[in-house]
Amino acid sequence: MLDTTSYTDKLTPELNLTLKSFTGYETIMVRKVKEKDSLKGKAGNCHINVKKYIEKNGGTSVSGWLLNRIPTMNEKGMYVWSFHSVWMKPDGKLVDVTDDRHYI
Numbered sequence: 001m002l003d004t005t006s007y008t009d010k011l012t013p014e015l016n017l018t019l020k021s022f023t024g025y026e027t028i029m030v031r032k033v034k035e036k037d038s039l040k041g042k043a044g045n046c047h048i049n050v051k052k053y054i055e056k057n058g059g060t061s062v063s064g065w066l067l068n069r070i071p072t073m074n075e076k077g078m079y080v081w082s083f084h085s086v087w088m089k090p091d092g093k094l095v096d097v098t099d100d101r102h103y104i
Contacts, residue, residue, distance in 0.1 A: 011067075015079065023065065030086050030094045046085045046098040053087045053097050060088045 011027060019027055042049060050061045066084035073080060086096045
């Protein structure tokens with residue numbers, strides 16, 4: 001079963017509407033890989049990190065958009081989105097295997 005924990009309550013209604021009109025989907029929250037995980041990928045290298053997880057553990061890649069929470073920009077009403085990949089485990093749970101200080 002696909003793990004799609006909603007993230008819509010964390011964003012403004014206007015931003016949620018814009019995102020849904022752009023992507024056609026609800027915004028979801030993907031949990032980050034645990035700090036102790038030895039496979040945690042290199043910062044800013046999400047597509048390769050996910051590929052390595054798939055090679056070692058199975059599963060598949062799911063691509064979408066990452067909201068980079070940069071407080072100084074958010075305070076000015078600016079949001080930074082990056083194309084991003086996460087790992088879907090064989091059980092359907094989504095995990096963000098890339099570490100980066102902006103991936104909050």
